[in-house]
Amino acid sequence: MGHQVILATCALNQWALDFQGNLERILESVRLAKKAGARFRLGPELEICGYGCNDHFYEGDTYLHSWEVLRTLLGAEECADMLIDVGMPIVHKNVKYNCRVIFLNSKILLIRPKMFLANDGNYREMRWFTAWDRPRVVEDHVLPRMISELCLQDTVPFGDGVITTIDTVIGTEMCEELFTPNSPHIHQGLDGVEIFTNSSGSHHEFRKLHTRVDLIRGATAKSGGIYLYANQKGCDGERVYYDGCPLISINGSVVAQGSQFSLKDVEVITSTVDLEDVRSFRGSQPSRGAQAASAPAYPRVRAEFVLSHDPLATGAPSKLSVPREVTYHTPEEEIRLGPACWLWDYLRRSKSGGFFLPLSGGLDSCSTALIVSSMCRLVVESAQAGDPQVIKDARQVVGEPDSDYIPADSKEFCSRIFHTCYMGTENSSTETRSRAEKLAKELGSFHVDLNMDGVVAAFLTVFETIMHKRPRFKVHGGSQTENLALQNLQARSRMVLAYMFAQLLLWTRGRPGALLVLGSANVDETLRGYFTKYDCSSADVNPIGGISKTDLRKFIRYAETEFELPILREFLDAPPTAELEPITKDYIQTDEVDMGMTYDQLSVYGYLRKVAKCGPFGMFTKLWNDWGHELSPTEVAARVKRFVFFYSINRHKTTILPPSYHMSPYSPDDNRFDLRPFLYNAGWTWQFRKIDEAAAKLTKAQEENAGKGAA
Structure with a gap:
């Protein structure tokens, strides 16, 4: 009949330094795990203090309060008779470590420090922690008095050990350790570990779940x-969204999966699996047996505890978990769900009364509005399902914390918390104004339509009074300098108006508080620097700041059907334009003409620059292979140099980007993800000369080959 075990893992929406809230969510996960019959519970990385504490990991308070929370857990009735694995930072011999603490019935069994630290992209673990680089070594850790008094333990094992219960062996690895070539589970498995745990703080990125599951x-x-996988979920105070999706697999097959995007603060999944299936699988591999027989041993920490149960003894049959297909979201669904969940966390945790969005009638602000609408739909779904935390937060956001209000309609909820504004000038078209108004009506936002020509004129009057000259647009005979200044004046005036309305709109509606200003600059425009510094791209948060224009178009095409919004066809058909220059019968300003490159090309440049790690010359050689069948070497060279030039002169703009939802692996966000200079020699004299020399050499070779062919 086997040795059947019920195991639980979870995703928790922890918040950096929210020790009380984090404790409550941990305890709730234990209750849910125990209710499901589990005898082992695994939680996410650094769940006690929150993963994103960052430089707060330098502070002694973070470690003190983590121990205080652990003490509460050790003494909690909910945690009795269950093997529990929690994450927290610990100082051992004056060295800071990212650790797992495994305990049972008020006794700490093992503290396992992380051995391979994440230190790329959005991660900076080596800034705060040291990796434990002593494989299979365990030593004594002296416990704080508050813990030793409760546990009646002075020291506990600290290091790379495993837990052996009466019926099985459990090994630990943490987040990055799964992604490394020499993962701990390889060696643990050869030494007889049957249950592997992985506690993560893994953020969402396009298609990253596929890599994780593989x-x-x-x-x-x-x-x-x-294999049990636990993960942080939600926005814990940073630009990333941790996308949960706890998993349980056995012998290479997934048997349980949690949600990747949801508003649940606590999600626990369990599986009933048979240890004999692991033993049978391994026993059928003679080659594995030969390797295991000579594998070095891990220090084992004994737990007088039984995880499994025998159906023969209980007389009750168990329903074993069976392999299942993994649920993956399409990229369009990822855009709909990820930023929406992130926005909800940001909104409720910032104690703001809603959002304000300058709605231009263009594709980018339309995408941002749709994400807010998606958030409202998720809130209504969760509230109608009876989620008490969502209902409580929704009442707080709409300014009725003591009412019996429960969101029941997404448009009605949207009308309370979402505010949009079309900020027109004499250069705006009736088409964009109409699209903005119709979209606002369809989504249910509180919409304002205004002309800001008087604001712009006032600034120009001040300048003319002082300097006795008035700038003109290029189409009216002005210079490029005048033309650019007039465009930037309009854009920056919109930022001032946006923040004024964000602070006062709720007041006009008889409600306290203020609104968060939403930005709507996509990742490609940021990469190229095609935005005005401190214009309406300057905002409190930007849900599309890590998403390409190409992906946003696909998202809107998807939303047209998914949300039943025919108005979105007008946004898809309209050419992208900033509408900052006068429209004449011979001239209409469009984004791609202004930029001198297409959005699709920008995605390619962004990938090569960041993901493929190409400098200008490397980018040229790559693109010559891709584009050389259609373009000449000099044309490829010219395109590369044009992109690199504008990227260089505009790099300083990325230093003031609002916090943007991280989604694209080529994000140019200078604040955390993309650490590069913001002052370049934009002439790139050495690099551009090498590109020109290579282009000339390739051109000569082509001409010689063509001559031989003609002969």
């Missing part, structure tokens, strides 16, 4: 075993 499956596909 690695989890692969961890036990060759050597067998049960």
